[in-house]
Amino acid sequence: MRATAKKRAAPRRSEGNRRAELLAVCARLFREKGFDGTTIRDISSAAGMHSGSPFYHFKSKQEMLVAVMEEGLAEGLKRSQAVFALKLPPAERFRRLVRIHLGTILEDGNDFIPVLLYEIRSLTPANRRRIIAVKDGYDALWQKMIDELEEAGLLAGDRRVARLFVLGALNWTAQWYRPAGRLSVDRIAEETAAVFLKSVP
Amino acid sequence: MRATAKKRAAPRRSEGNRRAELLAVCARLFREKGFDGTTIRDISSAAGMHSGSPFYHFKSKQEMLVAVMEEGLAEGLKRSQAVFALKLPPAERFRRLVRIHLGTILEDGNDFIPVLLYEIRSLTPANRRRIIAVKDGYDALWQKMIDELEEAGLLAGDRRVARLFVLGALNWTAQWYRPAGRLSVDRIAEETAAVFLKSVP
DNA sequence: CCTACCGATCGGTAGG
DNA sequence: CCTACCGATCGGTAGG
Incomplete structure (x- = not known):
């Protein structure tokens, strides 16, 4: 390396990649410090930019938050639907769905869904309505899973509450x-079945 | 009422009451808007003070947060210990403990514990250690409850995970x-037993 | 994406 | 607890 090399020697990237990078930085910081606790300067410097530059990619800080949540939802919903589509006995399907959900919350770099879960309050009312409308699709999928378990006699109690309890327990793992x-994440997924299902096959 | 009455005609209060009032305002606002999303001016105006006045009662905004959490923990621990001290069969004791916990999270004016649950991140490292040390007492009480249920065959799975799942499900109700x-809160408490206990008596 | 900058707001303080 | 204020920082922008 030459002594006169430029400070930022990062490889050239396409514009799309740079935006995706910036979004990943937003997700990580919003998760770690909260939306209000994260400044534009935190984001810029973590992304190796100057402080005005994020606004080349996003209109406002609020738009960064919305983009993080939308990406998290799209990815999470896609993965969950793929698992839900598998033909499996209810208990086994539940285990797989739980494992996928835990992955989107706990695995390295998966900060998008946690931001969705813990920063909804920071959305403007209009954006909140939009995001919640998408999130309802996620909840509906889980409700089908819960209903199936109840019909198989593997879960008891009010079905809507059961869904909220299962998702609450899982979402709380982020804490x-x-x-x-x-x-391990695998182990937590197994324990979920052990704790919630009435008779573990 | 005279036309020349002063603007603030509130009854005279002792200094202690004023501080307690201020703390309740902090708890409500920290819960609603988050710690970083709440300004000193939000707090002052909600308490009917001028913007510099909260600092007569608290050294800093951080100290307000610590005070909210300490008060929440002290009150919650006191109530939970009282229920736990009752001689009752495990399932019934569980129901009562769940009901108390839900009350401290969901009932009107009980914003202290939710702030503890959702704003720990905003504490300085030193304060976080202090608060977590007190919170450990709370968790230990719940662990005893969970162990008792497991020994009675009413709950299954790893005991520590079971505790985290039960508390996660309950804490998530705030969302x-x-x-x-x-x-109703009573109903949610009943459903907690129905969902988690292996055979509801 | 950088440079240079702005108006607004923030937590906090001195003195009474 | 009020008055008057401060330095720092914030989200965001114009122009390139």
């Missing part, structure tokens, strides 16, 4: 899961 | 519960 900890 | 909705 306590540590990658270096005792419990 | 979806609406006072005007279909489900």
